[in-house]
Amino acid sequence: MLTTNNVDRPLEIILTIPVKTYDIDFAGIVSNIVYIKWLEDLRLKFLEENLPINQQIEQGYAPIISGTEIEYKRPIKLIDQVMGRLWLASLGRLKWTVQAEILSNNELAAVAMQKGAFVNLQNGRLIPVPAGLQQKYSQSHQT
Numbered sequence: 088m089l090t091t092n093n094v095d096r097p098l099e100i101i102l103t104i105p106v107k108t109y110d111i112d113f114a115g116i117v118s119n120i121v122y123i124k125w126l127e128d129l130r131l132k133f134l135e136e137n138l139p140i141n142q143q144i145e146q147g148y149a150p151i152i153s154g155t156e157i158e159y160k161r162p163i164k165l166i167d168q169v170m171g172r173l174w175l176a177s178l179g180r181l182k183w184t185v186q187a188e189i190l191s192n193n194e195l196a197a198v199a200m201q202k203g204a205f206v207n208l209q210n211g212r213l214i215p216v217p218a219g220l221q222q223k224y225s226q227s228h229q230t
Contacts, residue, residue: 096174097227100133104169116162122189122197129173129187138220148205148214157199167191178224181213
């Protein structure tokens with residue numbers, strides 16, 4: 088079972104998420120696959136604020152996802168007000184883990200965890216987590 092009760096949420100970002108008509112499935116609720124798209128939106132905002140993707144590509148590397156785990160707590164409907172939160176839960180030498188919450192009308196609708204790494208774009212091999220991200224993560228634990 089995934090939990091997100093921890094108070095320590097390094098480099099947390101918050102994103103308002105609009106629910107689109109095409110996000111709704113035949114049962115009248117947001118389709119499960121849409122949550123994966125929302126996690127991507129959250130990660131892109133996280134990267135924009137902490138390690139811009141264009142900078143990564145210029146330097147020859149990019150992030151990859153090695154796993155996603157999500158628990159759905161309550162359905163989301165078209166008229167709901169949705170907000171996502173994502174933070175860096177752990178950071179190792181080569182791998183990272185982010186955790187996320189999706190809230191609907193200020194109630195927890197889903198929790199998620201994603202694991203990933205950074206790869207060299209020329210050979211596809213894992214590289215150490217970029218120093219800039221390591222430094223920001225360390226600083227967030229000191230404050």
